[in-house]
Amino acid sequence: MKIVSVVGTRPQLIKAAALQPVLRRDHEDVFVDTGQHYDDAMAGNFFGELGLARPDHALGIGGGGHGDQTGRMLIALEPLIREAAPDAVLVYGDTNSTLAGALAAAKLGIPVAHVEAGLRSFDRRMPEELNRVVADHLATWLFAPTAAAVANLAAEGIASGVIDVGDLMLDLAARVSHEVRDPASLATIGERLGLPLSPGGYLFATVHRAENREPAALAAWAAMLGDAATPNRPVVLALHPGTRAALTAAGVTLPATVAVVEPQGYRTSLALQLHAAAVLTDSGGVQREAAWLGVPCLVLRDRTEWVETVGGPDSSSVLVGLDRTAARRELATRAPVDGSPEIAARRAAGLHLTGPGAAERISVALSAGEPPGAR
Ligand code: UD1
Numbered sequence: 001m002k003i004v005s006v007v008g009t010r011p012q013l014i015k016a017a018a019l020q021p022v023l024r025r026d027h028e029d030v031f032v033d034t035g036q037h038y039d040d041a042m043a044g045n046f047f048g049e050l051g052l053a054r055p056d057h058a059l060g061i062g063g064g065g066h067g068d069q070t071g072r073m074l075i076a077l078e079p080l081i082r083e084a085a086p087d088a089v090l091v092y093g094d095t096n097s098t099l100a101g102a103l104a105a106a107k108l109g110i111p112v113a114h115v116e117a118g119l120r121s122f123d124r125r126m127p128e129e130l131n132r133v134v135a136d137h138l139a140t141w142l143f144a145p146t147a148a149a150v151a152n153l154a155a156e157g158i159a160s161g162v163i164d165v166g167d168l169m170l171d172l173a174a175r176v177s178h179e180v181r182d183p184a185s186l187a188t189i190g191e192r193l194g195l196p197l198s199p200g201g202y203l204f205a206t207v208h209r210a211e212n213r214e215p216a217a218l219a220a221w222a223a224m225l226g227d228a229a230t231p232n233r234p235v236v237l238a239l240h241p242g243t244r245a246a247l248t249a250a251g252v253t254l255p256a257t258v259a260v261v262e263p264q265g266y267r268t269s270l271a272l273q274l275h276a277a278a279v280l281t282d283s284g285g286v287q288r289e290a291a292w293l294g295v296p297c298l299v300l301r302d303r304t305e306w307v308e309t310v311g312g313p314d315s316s317s318v319l320v321g322l323d324r325t326a327a328r329r330e331l332a333t334r335a336p337v338d339g340s341p342e343i344a345a346r347r348a349a350g351l352h353l354t355g356p357g358a359a360e361r362i363s364v365a366l367s368a369g370e371p372p373g374a375r
Pocket residue numbers: 009010011036037038039040042043063064069094095096097127128208210241242243245
């Protein structure tokens with residue numbers, strides 16, 4: 001089958017790294033990068049680290065407002081897809097690159113394959129929710145990562161073409177995480193960053209969701225990270241450039257106990273999660289990785305589409321939104337200063353992840369052609 005696969009952002013490059021080897025073994029793959037993310041630390045470095053092929057088409061779209069950015073992607077994608085005349089256009093996740101890829105293909109009558117179909121936060125103020133709803137309703141193959149995602153699609157009347165393939169990102173985490181199990185990998189990262197990092201002796205944070213870039217939200221999570229950090233247990237914040245710009249624009253400064261670093265590579269991100277006392281994040285990907293690695297995780301959102309990660313009292317993750325009191329309480333019980341080094345050491349020593357084989361399942365389903373009853 002001839003497939004045009006579309007990426008554009010950091011998490012999509014990471015997902016493509018899990019799928020591309022299998023896709024290219026079994027199919028003809030035209031790899032398109034919209035360039036929604038463009039800094040080396042957000043995009044370029046991942047090609048080398050993850051062994052991704054160079055894009056066949058790099059559209060260089062960059063940032064901008066939603067309509068502007070998505071519109072420029074549509075303008076660039078339409079002639080490219082028409083010219084390539086693929087059997088399917090494959091899109092990942094829920095970004096503006098996902099929306100543009102799905103919409104451009106559907107308008108040309110080309111079947112869409114959506115990886116990570118069926119996720120719902122049920123909050124349409126999140127731009128990602130709009131993107132995933134539209135992509136799902138345009139898709140012919142809906143590769144759901146979880147049973148809950150399948151149920152969400154069924155509730156919207158979508159059953160044909162839905163396959164629970166498991167989580168593609170777990171395939172990659174399972175392939176790579178053993179490389180960062182040794183605490184020596186953390187020491188090397190600490191040296192590079194100029195931070196004394198020891199297992200369980202720091203907290204790892206990432207923040208980038210649109211709602212957390214509003215001025216009041218910036219001040220709230222900055223204070224929350226300040227509460228969480230102590231001189232002996234700093235917060236390491238791998239700062240998305242969009243969040244950095246929002247902090248500057250709003251004049252919000254971070255407490256000195258928060259060590260701000262550039263966005264890191266994939267293995268470094270896994271290592272910083274695995275060996276942390278706890279993770280604080282609003283990222284969908286980090287939220288799941290922290291759950292797989294077994295690291296306590298405070299989710300700085302009111303809702304999540306990854307409901308399994310915050311499933312119950314035994315779950316290692318919890319939604320705290322921007323509630324400082326809840327964050328203090330959850331950290332005290334889930335990541336006590338005294339016990340965390342031993343817990344982190346045990347966690348890393350016992351780490352063994354198994355991938356669900358999502359990449360293989362996706363490729364096999366595509367090989368089988370359009371599902372019966374395809375819309
Ligand atoms: C996007 C996705 C979000 C995803 C996130 C992953 C949408 C609507 N949002 O959010 O779902 O979770 O990627 O990280 O598609 N910037 C840079 N350099 C870069 C990339 C971005 O400086 O390499 C800055 C620019 O100021 C840009 C801003 O960040 O305008 C926002 O970037 P954008 O790609 O529009 O959205 P993200 O917040 O990254």
